[in-house]
Amino acid sequence: xxxxxxxxLGYVLAAPVLVAAAELTAAYPAAARTPSPDVAGLLGLGQxxxxxxxxxxxxxxxxxxxxxxxxxxxxxxxSGYDGDTSAAxxxxxxxxxxxxxxxxxxAGARVRPAVGRARGxxxxxxxxxxxxxxxxxxxxxxxLEAASAALATPVAGLRLAAGAVxxxxxxxLDIGALAVTAASTSTIAVTVDLTSR
Numbered sequence: 001x002x003x004x005x006x007x008x009l010g011y012v013l014a015a016p017v018l019v020a021a022a023e024l025t026a027a028y029p030a031a032a033r034t035p036s037p038d039v040a041g042l043l044g045l046g047q048x049x050x051x052x053x054x055x056x057x058x059x060x061x062x063x064x065x066x067x068x069x070x071x072x073x074x075x076x077x078x079s080g081y082d083g084d085t086s087a088a089x090x091x092x093x094x095x096x097x098x099x100x101x102x103x104x105x106x107a108g109a110r111v112r113p114a115v116g117r118a119r120g121x122x123x124x125x126x127x128x129x130x131x132x133x134x135x136x137x138x139x140x141x142x143x144l145e146a147a148s149a150a151l152a153t154p155v156a157g158l159r160l161a162a163g164a165v166x167x168x169x170x171x172x173l174d175i176g177a178l179a180v181t182a183a184s185t186s187t188i189a190v191t192v193d194l195t196s197r
Contacts, residue, residue, distance in 0.1 A: 007191045007192065007193055008022070008130070008134045008137075008191070008192055008193070008194055009022075009023070009134075009189055009190070009191055009192075010022045010023075010134040010135055010137065010138035010189075010190050010191075010192055011023065011138065011187055011188065011189055011190065012138060012142055012183075012184045012187065012188045012190060013061065013184070013187050014184055014185055014186050014187050015063070015183055015184070016180065016183060017063060017064060017065055017066060017179040017180055017183050018063065018064040018139055018142055018143065018178070018179050018180075018182040018183045019061055019062070019063045019064075019183070020061065020062050020063075020135045020136070020138035020139035020142065020190075021060060021061040021062070021135050021138075022060050022061075022130075022131035022132070022133075022134035022135040022138070023131075060072070060073065060074055060075065060128060060131040060132060060135055061073050061135060062091055062095075062132070062135040062136055062138075062139050064095075064139060064143065064175055064176070064178075064179045064182070065176060065179055066176050066177075066179045066180060067176050068097075068101060068163055068174050068175055068176030068177075068179075069101050069102070069103050069176070070091055070092075070095060070097060070101060070102045070103065070139075070175075071102075071103040071105070072087055072088070072091060072102070072103075072105070072132070072135075073105065074087060074105075074128055074132075075128070084104045084105060085104070086128075086129070087128060087132050088102040088104055090129065090132045090133060090136060091132065091136055094133060094136035094137065094139075094140060095136055095139060095140055095143070095160065095163075095175065096160045096161045096162065096163070097162070097163040097175065098162065098163060101163055130194075133194055134192060134194065137192040137193075137194060138190045138192055139182075140160065141190065141192065142182040142184075142190075143160065143165060143175055143178050143182050144158050144160060144165060145182070146178040146181040146182035147165035147167075147173050147178055149181070150173060150178070150181065151165075151167050151171055151173065153167040153168070153169075153171075160175075163175050163176075165178065
């Protein structure tokens with residue numbers, strides 16, 4: 001059984017194709033930002049590591065291209081093979097696309113973590129997990145809403161799998177075909193729910 005977390009805030013950015021982003025400072029539940037004096041209300045290790053990513057979290061975005069591929073950006077200090085790989089896997093899982101369709105930023109565009117990261121410092125992949133999941137949830141919602149309008153089918157009657165949205169009648173739209181219609185001409189704040197994992 002999965003527990004529901006408080007709502008998170010993400011964004012659909014103004015762009016010609018679907019670009020979803022997460023700003024952890026605004027998205028992370030208020031209760032997690034301020035520890036309670038009650039021991040039961042204290043932050044967990046994952047929440048502390050996520051809070052450590054706050055300064056660069058606004059730079060996390062997920063973009064769906066017209067060719068059906070998905071690309072992403074991470075804060076420079078959170079990039080690197082492990083962080084990129086973890087983010088790519090979260091994106092592939094959340095958007096139900098084959099992993100090969102998630103484009104990892106080119107090596108030249110990444111900034112490697114400093115050698116000798118402080119002992120006990122959060123691993124880059126841990127600090128970016130929540131904002132990546134928020135951005136993916138925003139993108140997923142927009143894709144399903146765009147497919148709902150195109151197929152004249154309620155979102156509840158749609159299924160996202162293998163990089164495409166399918167309705168109960170078997171009609172199918174690749175996410176690439178939805179990338180432009182799911183986009184926005186202005187930046188929109190979107191509240192999304194995540195389940196604990």
